[in-house]
Amino acid sequence: KNQVEQSPQSLIILEGKNCTLQCNYTVSPFSNLRWYKQDTGRGPVSLTIMTFSENTKSNGRYTATLDADTKQSSLHITASQLSDSASYICVVSALQGGSYIPTFGRGTSLIVHP
Amino acid sequence: EAGVTQFPSHSVIEKGQTVTLRCDPISGHDNLYWYRRVMGKEIKFLLHFVKESKQDESGMPNNRFLAERTGGTYSTLKVQPAELEDSGVYFCASSQAQGSRTEAFFGQGTRLTVV
Numbered sequence: 001k002n003q004v005e006q007s008p009q010s011l012i013i014l015e016g017k018n019c020t021l022q023c024n025y026t027v028s029p030f031s032n033l034r035w036y037k038q039d040t041g042r043g044p045v046s047l048t049i050m051t052f053s054e055n056t057k058s059n060g061r062y063t064a065t066l067d068a069d070t071k072q073s074s075l076h077i078t079a080s081q082l083s084d085s086a087s088y089i090c091v092v093s094a095l096q097g098g099s100y101i102p103t104f105g106r107g108t109s110l111i112v113h114p
Numbered sequence: 115e116a117g118v119t120q121f122p123s124h125s126v127i128e129k130g131q132t133v134t135l136r137c138d139p140i141s142g143h144d145n146l147y148w149y150r151r152v153m154g155k156e157i158k159f160l161l162h163f164v165k166e167s168k169q170d171e172s173g174m175p176n177n178r179f180l181a182e183r184t185g186g187t188y189s190t191l192k193v194q195p196a197e198l199e200d201s202g203v204y205f206c207a208s209s210q211a212q213g214s215r216t217e218a219f220f221g222q223g224t225r226l227t228v229v
Contacts, residue, residue, distance in 0.1 A: 032214050043220025099170040104157040
């Protein structure tokens with residue numbers, strides 16, 4: 001069964017600090033891994049995408065890493081801002097029958113305090 | 115340019131009633147996806163349209179759920195009759211192409227509460 005596990009479930013940090021979110025997956029056959037940011041009351045918005053051959057991808061203050069051997073990914077947020085408060089969701093897709101079927105993690109809820 | 119829009123944003127219905135959710139994808143996007151998130155759980159894939167055809171509906175929970183995309187534009191997801199466990203947030207997403215790196219854009223979701 002395809003699964004995506006994220007940790008921690010929730011995280012509270014002070015503005016300006018860095019943090020790292022973790023994602024472990026068992027999805028096969030692996031196609032790609034995305035990190036999404038979901039603000040309250042909004043749909044998820046893609047931050048980064050990595051395929052099998054990529055092990056790091058940056059988007060501004062967000063840096064994602066991928067270790068396809070250990071099936072782990074991380075999302076590092078540098079110099080956090082209040083607007084970073086959101087749910088961060090790891091999504092791993094498998095190519096099945098011609099479609100890319102995503103498996104979502106439950107997300108990490110990040111709160112950035114001033 | 116308008117993003118993916120979903121109607122209504124919230125819906126409260128009684129058990130046994132029928133509800134129809136609507137999704138308007140980004141113009142020109144052939145691929146349309148439905149997902150849902152029940153309380154405390156992860157978002158789960160329901161089905162995928164390519165234009166008006168169902169490419170994959172493996173995530174549809176049971177035959178009380180019916181998705182349509184007549185004409186390959188907007189899509190509807192009907193729940194009939196609704197049960198308590200159908201409560202959750204239903205998301206729609208669309209993408210222009212279908213590839214490993216293709217990004218799907220999400221709507222804001224419809225929060226369905228069945229009482």
